[in-house]
Every structure is written in C-alpha cells, then in structure tokens.
Amino acid sequence: MTDLTFAGIDGVLILSAYAVIMLVIGYFSGRGDKTLHDSxxxxxxxxxxxxxxxxxxTLYATQYSGNTIIGYAPTAYRTGFAWLQSITFMTIIIGVYLLFAPRLYVVSKKLNFITPADWITYRFKSKAVTILAVLLMLWGLGNYLLEQLVAIGQAASSLTGGTIPYQVAVIAFVLVMLIYEWLGGMKAVAFTDVMQGLVLMVGIVVFLGGALYLVGGNFTSATEFIANTEPAKLGVPEMMTSVNWLSMILLVGFGAAIYPHAVQRIFAAESERTLKRSFSRMAWMPPITTGLVFVIGILGIALIPNLNEAGSEQLVGLMANEIAGINGFFYWVMIIFFGAIVAAIVSTADSVLLSFSSIVSNDIYSRFINPNAPERKKVMVGKVTGVLAVGVLLWIAWYPPATLYEIFVLKFELLVQVFPAFVLGLYWKRMAAQPVFWGMLAGAVIAGVLTWTGHKTVFGIHGGVIGLAANFLIAVAGSYLVTVEATEEEKEELKKIDLA
Structure with missing residues (x-):
C-alpha cells in the first residue's frame, strides 16, 4: 500500500492510541481472574x-480481516464486476456455519471441547485422522497469520507516511498483540474485537462517501467511465471466469466455515440462543462490509485509472490520500480509519494465534506428549509455542512472498480438506475413520501438488476444490464399503450426539 502522504506524525499518534487501548483491554481482561491461566x-x-x-x-473480526479492505478493493479494481463473487462467498460462509454450528455447539457443551480436533478425536477414535486434521488446521492457521503480519506492516507504514517502516511496524504490533493476548486470552481478544469492529464499520462508510464525492457524487458516473475505457470489466464474465467464481465460492464457503478460530468461537458462546442471534446478524455483514469494499474498488477504476497489478495493490492508500484532501473531517476520519484497519488486522491475527496455540497445547502436547500435565502447564506450552510460531512467520513476512490475495487463496487449499470429516461426521453415523483418513490425505496431496506446481486452477477450478471432490468421494464411498461393527461403548458414545 502506498504511504499516506497526509498522515505522518498524526498517524503515529493514532496507532499509539490504539496500541495503548489494546494493552489496557488485555490488562483488565486478565486482572482479578485467578483461574484464567490455570484453565x-x-x-x-x-x-x-x-x-x-x-x-x-469476535465472529465479525474472524471473518473480516485487513485483507478485506487492503486486498479485496484492489482485486475488484483489477477484475471489475466479476468480483461481486466476494459478496457471494462471504454470504455462503454464514450458510455453511448454520449447517453445523448449532448442533456442534450442543455437542461441544455436553463434552467440553476446547479445539476442533476434540470433535474429530471424539467422533472417529483414530490417531491418524486426528493428527492429519491437526496438521491441516495448523497449515491454514499459519498461512492466515502470515497474511495478517504482512498486512500489519503495509497498513501501519502507510498510515505514518513511512515514518514507521514496514518491518518496525510488524514487530511493534506483534509485541502489543502478544502482550495483551498473554494477559487476557480469549477475553482480551473478544473485547478488542468490539472496539475495532465498530470503528471499522463506520470508517468503511465514510471512505465510500468520500470516494463517491470525488467521482462526481454517484456510482453511475464511475460505471460510465469504465464502459468507455475498460468495458471488459463491466461486461458479462466469460465461462471460465464463471467456473472460477463457483469454484471460489465452494473453496471459501467450506474452508472459512471451519477455520479453527471460528469453530472455537462456536464453543465459546454462552448459549445456543446467543450463537444463533450472532449468526443472524452476521448474515447482514457481507453486503455491508464486503459489498461496500467492492464498490470502493470499482470507484477506484474511475478515480485512479490505469494502475498495473503492483500499482493496484496500493489502491486503498492512493484513494485515502485523495479523500483526506477534501476537508478536515475526512482528513481525521481517514487517519482514524486506517488506524482501525491496523487494529482490525491485529485483532484477526490474535484470534489466529490463540487458536494455533490452543491446538499445539491441547491436541499435540496434551494428547500425545504429556497427557498428565496440569492445565496451567498446558496453557504455558501453548503461549510459548505461539511466540515461537510468530518468530518464524515474522522471518517470512520480512519480505512478503506474494500479494495478499494469493496468500489468502493458498491457505484454503489444504484447510478445506478437513470439511467432510468435520461436518459429515456430525450427521452421518456410518462415516468411518479409515476412508475419512485416506480421503483427507488424497485431497490434501492433490490440492498441494496442484498449488505448488503452479496449477492453482484447472479449467478454472481451484486445486483445493478438485482435492475436496476426491476427498468426498473416497470418504463417502469408502464408508459405504467398509463394514465396521460398533462396540457397545462406541454406540453409547454415538447416542450422546444422537447418531446411534
């Protein structure tokens, strides 16, 4: 993202204020709770x-990260109206959540789950299935955290007009995140999400208002400009683009719904009613958030035309510079908004890091290395592992390997392979561990090979979707072919989740 030439020292002050607020929230979240670090x-x-x-x-912050603003608007700029798919796949995520979240919540409450792998372990009673699912989830979380670290550096450096360099910005906010998460755990993460989400929502609306003002006050003038200069971005997508659109909906719809940190928010709800109310409100967020960001990207075509791919990655910063010049109100709102973008990126990163730590602690250390360790030690192992993981990802983020959108796609290719085991296993009692394992493994290998050999799509279909199709086929067909008589103990276990 380009430096915001209007900001400089004002941006430093705003970022410092956000950092202090997050640290204060972390402190008060953990203060007085003697059991926080023992459970x-x-x-x-x-x-x-x-x-x-x-x-x-906290669900909102999980689904909408810094990539939503910094990455989606440039993609709309490059793609045109075909990027309407971003609203669609953000909407379908909510639909997929509702397929399994209420039922999973009831089961998790009854059986005291901590991580998504607790459900996999309980359902299939297979170390192989659990380990493979854990590795795929850690892969997805690692990629997502890397994406957020890159976005933190870009946004903070831009907001301060380069006063805070990219690398310094990443380190500074990672330290803030580690401190408040260490102090307050999920409570600190959730309460910072409330602050950041509110400011982000307001900022997007004002940003859009400023962009509309600069292009003449209406969306029609922008579309007329596009029709005259780049009509391909306004026309009906080609068949290959439409196929890719459907593939992306499947990849993101199934993959994002089983983000480990999203699933853990299902576990953290105080009641099933609270969970359903939250999802009913979340259903309105794709058009309000992703939809408005899409419009911002389209307006950018008219406002700052003829950017190449590298230049378009700077779109949001370039537009913010123009909007800030309208008057003093827009100047300060842009600074506060970009501070909120940085804070929102941090809020997504902290959720991912917390989930990563919990999986290492609960599903690797506690399950396979030291099952008898006290809970306080398990929590500490997770905290330390999280710090080490951030250190490795910081080294990678020092020189970002790809555009944010490319990083975004990469994490779903393997994570989505957990979906059949996770969701079908919740409803279908015949689903068996052995075909689930081989289906998950085959899907991951197919998706990984296609992605790492440069074949991200085949005839417009993502490698992860091709792998998922093979995964489903092997898991379902194999479960029909394999006849395993459940023991009386296993039948009793299945009765607890109404599958007997």
Missing amino acids: MSNYYLAGKNLGFVALFF
Missing part, C-alpha cells in the same frame, strides 16, 4: 461465556 477453557474460550455483543464482534 484451558477459561484462557482459550473465555470460560465459554461470551455474550451476544462480544460473540458477534
């Missing part, structure tokens, strides 16, 4: 007591 449920799931406001905003 995995308290530290990683806020005691499974998140109310409606906190749950809604």
Whole structure:
C-alpha cells in the first residue's frame, strides 16, 4: 500500500492510541481472574461465556480481516464486476456455519471441547485422522497469520507516511498483540474485537462517501467511465471466469466455515440462543462490509485509472490520500480509519494465534506428549509455542512472498480438506475413520501438488476444490464399503450426539 502522504506524525499518534487501548483491554481482561491461566477453557474460550455483543464482534473480526479492505478493493479494481463473487462467498460462509454450528455447539457443551480436533478425536477414535486434521488446521492457521503480519506492516507504514517502516511496524504490533493476548486470552481478544469492529464499520462508510464525492457524487458516473475505457470489466464474465467464481465460492464457503478460530468461537458462546442471534446478524455483514469494499474498488477504476497489478495493490492508500484532501473531517476520519484497519488486522491475527496455540497445547502436547500435565502447564506450552510460531512467520513476512490475495487463496487449499470429516461426521453415523483418513490425505496431496506446481486452477477450478471432490468421494464411498461393527461403548458414545 502506498504511504499516506497526509498522515505522518498524526498517524503515529493514532496507532499509539490504539496500541495503548489494546494493552489496557488485555490488562483488565486478565486482572482479578485467578483461574484464567490455570484453565484451558477459561484462557482459550473465555470460560465459554461470551455474550451476544462480544460473540458477534469476535465472529465479525474472524471473518473480516485487513485483507478485506487492503486486498479485496484492489482485486475488484483489477477484475471489475466479476468480483461481486466476494459478496457471494462471504454470504455462503454464514450458510455453511448454520449447517453445523448449532448442533456442534450442543455437542461441544455436553463434552467440553476446547479445539476442533476434540470433535474429530471424539467422533472417529483414530490417531491418524486426528493428527492429519491437526496438521491441516495448523497449515491454514499459519498461512492466515502470515497474511495478517504482512498486512500489519503495509497498513501501519502507510498510515505514518513511512515514518514507521514496514518491518518496525510488524514487530511493534506483534509485541502489543502478544502482550495483551498473554494477559487476557480469549477475553482480551473478544473485547478488542468490539472496539475495532465498530470503528471499522463506520470508517468503511465514510471512505465510500468520500470516494463517491470525488467521482462526481454517484456510482453511475464511475460505471460510465469504465464502459468507455475498460468495458471488459463491466461486461458479462466469460465461462471460465464463471467456473472460477463457483469454484471460489465452494473453496471459501467450506474452508472459512471451519477455520479453527471460528469453530472455537462456536464453543465459546454462552448459549445456543446467543450463537444463533450472532449468526443472524452476521448474515447482514457481507453486503455491508464486503459489498461496500467492492464498490470502493470499482470507484477506484474511475478515480485512479490505469494502475498495473503492483500499482493496484496500493489502491486503498492512493484513494485515502485523495479523500483526506477534501476537508478536515475526512482528513481525521481517514487517519482514524486506517488506524482501525491496523487494529482490525491485529485483532484477526490474535484470534489466529490463540487458536494455533490452543491446538499445539491441547491436541499435540496434551494428547500425545504429556497427557498428565496440569492445565496451567498446558496453557504455558501453548503461549510459548505461539511466540515461537510468530518468530518464524515474522522471518517470512520480512519480505512478503506474494500479494495478499494469493496468500489468502493458498491457505484454503489444504484447510478445506478437513470439511467432510468435520461436518459429515456430525450427521452421518456410518462415516468411518479409515476412508475419512485416506480421503483427507488424497485431497490434501492433490490440492498441494496442484498449488505448488503452479496449477492453482484447472479449467478454472481451484486445486483445493478438485482435492475436496476426491476427498468426498473416497470418504463417502469408502464408508459405504467398509463394514465396521460398533462396540457397545462406541454406540453409547454415538447416542450422546444422537447418531446411534
């Protein structure tokens, strides 16, 4: 993103204010709670007591990260109206959540789950299935965290007009994140999400208002400009683009719904009613958030035309410079808005890091290395592992390997392979561990090979979707072919989730 030439020292002050607020929230979230660091449920799931406001905003922050603003607007700029798909796949995520979230919540409450792998372990009673699912989830979380670290550096450096260099910005905010998360766990994460979500929503609306003012006050003038200069971005997409659109909907719709940190928010809800209320409000967020960002990208074509791919990655910063010049009101709103973007990126990164730590602690250390360790030690192992993971990803983020959108796509290719085991296993009692394992493995290998050999799509279909199709086929057909008589103990276990 380009430096915001209007900001400089004002941007430094705003970022410092956000950092202080996040640290204060972290301090008060953990203050006075003597059991916070002695219980995995308290530290990683806020005691499974998140109310409606906190749950809604932490779900919002999970689904909408810095990539939504910094990455989606440039993609709309390059793609044109075909990027309407971003609204579609953000909407379908909510639909997929509602397929399994209420049922999974009831099961998790009954059986005291901490991580998504707890469900996989309980359902299939297979170390192989659990380990493979854990590795795929850690892969997805690692990629997502890397994406956020890159976005933190770009946004903070831009807001300060280069006063804070990219690398310094990443380190500074990573330290802030580690401190408040260490102090307050999920409580700190959820409460910072409330602050950041509110400011981000208001900022997007004002940003759009400023962009509309600069292009003549209406959307029609922008579309007329596009029709005259780049009509391909306005026309009906080609068949290959439409196929790719459908593929992207499947990849993101199934993949994002089983983000480990999103699933853990399902576990953290105080009641099933609170969970359903939060999702009913979330259903309005794709047009309000992704839809407005899409419009901003389209307006950018008329406002700052003829940017190449590298230049278009700077679109949001370039537009912010123009908007800030309108008057003093827009100047300060742009600074506060970009501060909120940085804070929102941090809020997504902290959720991912917390989930990453919990999986290492609960599903690797506690399950396979030291099952008898006290909970306080398990929590500490997760914290330390999280710090080490951030260190490795910081080294990678020092010189970002791809555009944000490319990083965004990469994480879903493997993560989505957990979907059949995770969701079908919730409803279908015949689903068996062995075909689930081989289906998940085959899907991951197919998706990985296609992605890493440069074949991200085949005839417009993402490698992850091709792998997912093979995964479903093997898991379902194999479960029909394999006849495994459940023991009486296993039948009793299945009765607990109404599958017997």
